[in-house]
Amino acid sequence: MAYLARLGAPVRGFLEFLGDQAHLVLRTLRHALLLTMGQLAVVAHQTKLQVRFTALDALWLVACTALLLGAVTLIQAFSQLSGLGAENYIGVLMVLIILRELGPLLTAVLVIGRSATAIAAELGAMQLNGEVDALAVHGVNPYQYLLLPRWLGVLISVFVLVVFFDGLALAGGFLVAKFKYGVTFGFYMDSVRQTLSNRDFLATLLKIVLFAGVITFHACHFGLRIQRSQTEIPQAVTKTVVSALVAVFALDGLIAALFYF
16 A cells, blocks of 8 residues: 555545646636726736746846747758758748747747746745735735736746747748858748648647646646745746646647647
């Protein structure tokens, strides 16, 4: 029985984690529907602050990563496909590698590294200082004031950053294609447009919504579970990063299988 208990403990812990995530999501959605006009202004202000930190402050990092990734992708492709008409596969390569997979995935990784860690640490500190309980005592709903703005802010930010990332990755790829093969901008964009489909847009949109939810509620879960001391904050941050990364990669694989298998 002890052996079976040890085997079942991880499963039980995982199911409890999923239950807590579902609880956070449902409670946040429920309280979002109960917002008054005055509360909407507060939520909008907090959401703007989250967007500023998650999206605007990360633009340079995302820009550099996207340009380098787009350029390196075609450099490697041209080095492997030289003499085989690599310029004819530019659109296919950029859509398959960047737009379908690496754009949303790397954007989510960057947001986890910058924003999920900050959310977990901030909520953990608020929990330790009694600020979450103080909000409830003063009639401020924590779900409306703490969770909802962060969820909306991360959702908007991930959408903006994915679009920004994909655009600059395409720009980086075009620079390589132009200087390597003299490819014109019109030919380059036509090649990309011919490969893109409505299925790609739907898959990317689904990834954005799910990734944003995973990032936000993983961070909130581990941040709000802190109870005893400041030493729990770095532990919560580490758990947030590991758990969110695993969830994002798992969701990416499931969506790829759903849309392209």
